[in-house]
Every structure is written in structure tokens, then in C-alpha cells.
Amino acid sequence: MEGFNIDYIEIIGLIAAVLTTSAFLPQVFKTWKTKDVESFSLPMFLIFFIGILFWLIYGILVKSIAMILANSVTIISSFLLLYFKVKYSKKS
Numbered sequence: 001m002e003g004f005n006i007d008y009i010e011i012i013g014l015i016a017a018v019l020t021t022s023a024f025l026p027q028v029f030k031t032w033k034t035k036d037v038e039s040f041s042l043p044m045f046l047i048f049f050i051g052i053l054f055w056l057i058y059g060i061l062v063k064s065i066a067m068i069l070a071n072s073v074t075i076i077s078s079f080l081l082l083y084f085k086v087k088y089s090k091k092s
Helices: 008-034 042-061 065-088
Strands: none
Touching: 008 065, 042 065
């Protein structure tokens, strides 16, 4: 990929990306299986999502494939959690 530099520093970033992103995915899966979103804090999620969006932008600007991949997957996972929150929330 032109413009991307994969060196030992980026490999460390890729390992970190795999670990942190894979740690988030079980929550998405559990929420999907249980449909339990009551403890899901929307304000916390929005702060988290904005942070991930900024990390993605930063990764693009510094051309870090690790940051781009990890944060892209996490944004997609976050959208799934938001969808579950809207779909499975109990209507009052």
C-alpha cells in the first residue's frame, strides 16, 4: 500500500490493534445474543464513538495501517451496538 510504512513500530501497533479490537467484539456478540441493552450507557457510548472516530482520522493522517484497521472495525462494531441499543431497548 503506497504511503504506508510497515516497520517494527507498526507491527507493535498491529498487535495492539488486534488485542484491543478483539477485546471489544465479545461485548457486541453478547449484546446480540442476549438482547440485553439496559446497562448500555448511551452518553458513554457517544464519547467512546467520537474518540474512536478521532483515532481513525489520526490514523489516516499519520498513515498508520494498524490504527486505520483497528478503528474501522471498532466503528463498525460500535454501530452494531448502537443498532442493538435502539432495537432492543424497552419502550416505556
